[in-house]
Amino acid sequence: MARNACRTCQHTWNSRGSDKPTECPSCGGTLVYVVPFSFGPFIRLALLGAVVFTVVHFWDKIGPIISDLSSPKSPPAEAVPPEDRPEPQPAAVDDQVPPVDATLKVEGDGLPAQKVEPAAPEADPVAEAERQRQLEEARKAAEAEAKRQAREKEARRVLEMGKNFESNRNNLRAVEKYREVMERFKDTAAAKEAEGLERAIVERESGS
Numbered sequence: 785m786a787r788n789a790c791r792t793c794q795h796t797w798n799s800r801g802s803d804k805p806t807e808c809p810s811c812g813g814t815l816v817y818v819v820p821f822s823f824g825p826f827i828r829l830a831l832l833g834a835v836v837f838t839v840v841h842f843w844d845k846i847g848p849i850i851s852d853l854s855s856p857k858s859p860p861a862e863a864v865p866p867e868d869r870p871e872p873q874p875a876a877v878d879d880q881v882p883p884v885d886a887t888l889k890v891e892g893d894g895l896p897a898q899k900v901e902p903a904a905p906e907a908d909p910v911a912e913a914e915r916q917r918q919l920e921e922a923r924k925a926a927e928a929e930a931k932r933q934a935r936e937k938e939a940r941r942v943l944e945m946g947k948n949f950e951s952n953r954n955n956l957r958a959v960e961k962y963r964e965v966m967e968r969f970k971d972t973a974a975a976k977e978a979e980g981l982e983r984a985i986v987e988r989e990s991g992s
């Protein structure tokens with residue numbers, strides 16, 4: 785709605801919409817103009833609410849534009865003559881809503897879309913599954929190695945018992961222990977050593 789005035793007869797009237805008046809409804813004169821008006825407090829409040837509502841609901845689209853504008857100060861909207869300005873909202877923003885930027889930033893930060901984006905690469909389910917698989921593989925390998933070492937240690941303990949018997953000239957018990965190592969701890973270094981020691985005793989005794 786705009787307030788119009790006629791220069792010829794000073795008649796004033798309201799017109800709907802944003803159409804520029806072309807003719808005075810009173811005298812038919814064409815020297816008509818839009819009266820620049822100031823907003824009352826209630827209209828200012830309503831405009832502020834409309835601006836905030838629009839910005840909150842369309843932050844995705846206008847957020848980047850606003851941040852572009854905020855670094856180099858946007859040209860003042862007052863530069864536009866009032867007659868060419870159908871919606872007075874830009875002026876309202878500049879005039880009375882200095883904290884509007886801060887408000888919008890808070891709202892913008894709360895939007896899920898902006899939080900999801902940076903987290904997206906980490907949340908790649910395929911990469912995460914592969915990472916878990918490798919961790920599990922490494923864990924199993926470490927477990928197997930620990931088991932192998934424990935087995936080797938136990939085999940060596942029995943092997944040492946056999947060596948003790950042998951050094952005490954108890955070849956019968958020594959061979960018994962060497963064979964125990966060979967049977968119970970196959971594929972260990974101790975089993976291979978026990979095999980050599982056992983064969984040496986057997987060959988010595990068969991040779992004597």
Ligand SMILES: [Zn+2]
Pocket residue numbers: 790791792793794795808809810811812813
């Ligand atoms: Zn007139």
